[in-house]
Amino acid sequence: MRFGLQTTTALSEIPLLVTLVVGGLPLLFDLLKKLVKREFGSDLLGGVSIITSVLLGEYLAGSIIVLMLSGGEALESYALRSASSVLAALAKRMPSVAHRKRGSEIADVELTDVVVGDTLVLYPHDICPVDGEVMEGHGVMDESYLTGEPFQITKTAGSTVISGAINGESALTIRTTQVAADSRYAKIVRVMQESESKRPQLQRLGDQLGAFYTPVALAVAILAWAISGDSLRFLAVLVIATPCPLLLAIPIAIIGSISLCARRAIIVKSPVVLEQIAGCRTAIFDKTGTLTYGEPKLTEQVIASGFQQKETLTLVASLERYSKHPLAGAILDAANAEAIHLPEATEVGERPGQGLVGMVSGRTVQITSRNKLLSQDIAGADQLPTVAGGLECVVVIDGSYAAMYRFRDAPRAESRSFVKHLGPKHAFTRVMLVSGDRDSEVRYLAEKVGITEIFAEQSPEQKLALVRAETAKAKTLYVGDGINDAPAMMAATVGMSIGQNSDVTAEAAGVVVMDNSLEKVDEFMHISRRMRTIALQSAVGGMALSMIGMGFAATGYLSPVMGSITQEVIDVAAVLNALRAALPPKVIHDL
Numbered sequence: 001m002r003f004g005l006q007t008t009t010a011l012s013e014i015p016l017l018v019t020l021v022v023g024g025l026p027l028l029f030d031l032l033k034k035l036v037k038r039e040f041g042s043d044l045l046g047g048v049s050i051i052t053s054v055l056l057g058e059y060l061a062g063s064i065i066v067l068m069l070s071g072g073e074a075l076e077s078y079a080l081r082s083a084s085s086v087l088a089a090l091a092k093r094m095p096s097v098a099h100r101k102r103g104s105e106i107a108d109v110e111l112t113d114v115v116v117g118d119t120l121v122l123y124p125h126d127i128c129p130v131d132g133e134v135m136e137g138h139g140v141m142d143e144s145y146l147t148g149e150p151f152q153i154t155k156t157a158g159s160t161v162i163s164g165a166i167n168g169e170s171a172l173t174i175r176t177t178q179v180a181a182d183s184r185y186a187k188i189v190r191v192m193q194e195s196e197s198k199r200p201q202l203q204r205l206g207d208q209l210g211a212f213y214t215p216v217a218l219a220v221a222i223l224a225w226a227i228s229g230d231s232l233r234f235l236a237v238l239v240i241a242t243p244c245p246l247l248l249a250i251p252i253a254i255i256g257s258i259s260l261c262a263r264r265a266i267i268v269k270s271p272v273v274l275e276q277i278a279g280c281r282t283a284i285f286d287k288t289g290t291l292t293y294g295e296p297k298l299t300e301q302v303i304a305s306g307f308q309q310k311e312t313l314t315l316v317a318s319l320e321r322y323s324k325h326p327l328a329g330a331i332l333d334a335a336n337a338e339a340i341h342l343p344e345a346t347e348v349g350e351r352p353g354q355g356l357v358g359m360v361s362g363r364t365v366q367i368t369s370r371n372k373l374l375s376q377d378i379a380g381a382d383q384l385p386t387v388a389g390g391l392e393c394v395v396v397i398d399g400s401y402a403a404m405y406r407f408r409d410a411p412r413a414e415s416r417s418f419v420k421h422l423g424p425k426h427a428f429t430r431v432m433l434v435s436g437d438r439d440s441e442v443r444y445l446a447e448k449v450g451i452t453e454i455f456a457e458q459s460p461e462q463k464l465a466l467v468r469a470e471t472a473k474a475k476t477l478y479v480g481d482g483i484n485d486a487p488a489m490m491a492a493t494v495g496m497s498i499g500q501n502s503d504v505t506a507e508a509a510g511v512v513v514m515d516n517s518l519e520k521v522d523e524f525m526h527i528s529r530r531m532r533t534i535a536l537q538s539a540v541g542g543m544a545l546s547m548i549g550m551g552f553a554a555t556g557y558l559s560p561v562m563g564s565i566t567q568e569v570i571d572v573a574a575v576l577n578a579l580r581a582a583l584p585p586k587v588i589h590d591l
Contacts, residue, residue: 023063023070027069045241049242052234061564068564096111099120100118100120101121114180120132121173125166127164127166128165128167132160132161133175134157138154139170141168143162155172160177162183163185209540218238220550220554221234223554224553230556233554236558239563240558248578250538252579252581254531257274266513266523267511267512269511273494274528276493282428283479284470284492285433286478286480289516290479290480291411292410293410296329297333297334297410298406300404302385305380305383307402313335313340314360318342318361319356322356325356327391345359355368364397364399370384373401378396378400379399385404388406390407408441409441418522419450433451467491471492476494479496479521480495485497490508495511496521498513498517498521499514499515531581545570
């Protein structure tokens with residue numbers, strides 16, 4: 001208006017006055033409420049700057065400060081939406097109905113009416129409404145929104161499906177294993193909403209920085225005015241010191257990291273753990289299902305003389321296909337690992353006192369126990385090895401002792417490398433194994449994964465007491481999966497639940513790793529460490545730049561208007577840097 005329309009100065013200042021009244025008064029009112037509550041944040045500088053600019057007639061500088069403060073709030077809203085975009089996009093696409101099949105009829109029903117055991121049909125390109133198991137059909141599903149893995153996952157009869165996954169070109173019939181409210185997607189949304197509403201300790205660190213920074217800025221501004229006698233220098237220092245949008249970088253980094261974790265199937269229930277994990281020095285692990293797979297694996301095949309390992313396994317696995325014994329799956333897994341073709345078994349039965357018996361390729365195969373074998377007159381029984389740890393079964397072929405199979409809850413493939421890297425990569429000084437299992441089994445696992453400090457046959461009460469004692473000495477990380485781990489998780493500095501075996505454990509944990517993988521535990525540590533680095537870079541780095549600008553303003557090299565523009569540039573740079581926390585790094589684990 002002043003330069004384009006050649007209006008008078010008084011007329012051209014009307015838009016500035018409107019901005020100050022309409023935008024500035026609400027901001028000043030909010031600041032006044034904070035002062036009444038004795039909340040002296042860094043945005044106090046903005047309020048003082050607005051008032052000073054009006055008193056000195058610097059309406060343009062005051063208007064820029066109003067736009068800076070209100071723009072900072074808008075930027076925060078945008079950043080939070082951007083950081084949560086994956087879940088927000090998924091939420092909009094989730095279906096409200098499911099196609100339930102009963103008999104030969106298919107009807108659309110409300111998602112809330114679906115119960116466990118219902119048969120549902122997923123049409124091509126449908127979004128899976130609940131967790132379930134495929135009954136019929138063969139196709140692929142896109143689970144990238146939920147797992148972060150950019151692959152099409154093959155689905156066939158027996159495969160598990162998760163809510164939120166996008167079906168491919170083929171129709172699938174599934175059996176519901178979780179109602180919608182308990183399915184993976186619903187859990188992610190719930191904990192994300194809880195996480196965003198909590199103020200973590202790192203946010204309070206931002207408040208502490210602001211409380212230190214505000215009096216320093218005021219002191220510099222007053223000193224510049226006193227030495228120069230120019231009140232405009234007081235205003236110039238204040239406007240470049242106003243760091244309200246800058247301190248938004250900390251919560252933006254936190255929310256971005258929570259979002260990144262969610263995309264990696266890691267649910268951060270308590271954002272405080274993102275800061276605390278970096279200070280943990282004692283790692284405490286449960287055994288079964290945490291460092292192990294939680295199911296028996298065939299770990300040793302002791303073959304008697306006169307028999308061949310592969311031939312024996314072929315015969316045994318062929319028979320075990322018809323067994324519901326817990327060890328049958330371990331034997332079949334071993335056969336599949338060796339790509340063994342399994343012939344048909346006939347005359348399969350479980351005779352009293354003999355175990356599982358059948359005919360395979362013309363040979364009689366019997367799978368029994370040590371005691372049952374010794375109670376029979378079996379040739380070659382003298383070759384039976386001595387009792388060892390774990391579970392075992394005995395194989396008899398054509399009436400002669402053929403093999404002893406031993407089973408243990410085997411360690412995960414990544415357990416040893418994970419335990420070994422905790423010290424050099426994450427500064428842990430102690431690693432402990434705590435379990436309710438037998439001492440022999442705990443020692444076996446400890447030796448396999450490289451842990452020397454073990455506590456076996458521990459009750460939940462004993463685990464709780466141990467974790468409390470260790471947490472009193474140093475910050476602790478507790479990782480478990482069973483219900484008996486819940487009290488210990490709550491007592492630890494950071495409790496992590498691995499897998500989806502127990503809702504009770506998931507409620508007690510600060511972090512829930514949805515997949516049964518220690519690699520995800522390592523990913524969480526890396527994301528947390530990166531979040532803290534980015535948050536402090538944004539806050540401290542931005543303040544340092546502001547203090548440099550304060551020096552120029554105090555010596556008269558920056559006017560109030562130039563100071564406010566410079567501060568806006570600094571604040572935007574800091575917030576954009578904080579948004580990096582939502583982006584996956586090139587290296588997210590080091591296993």
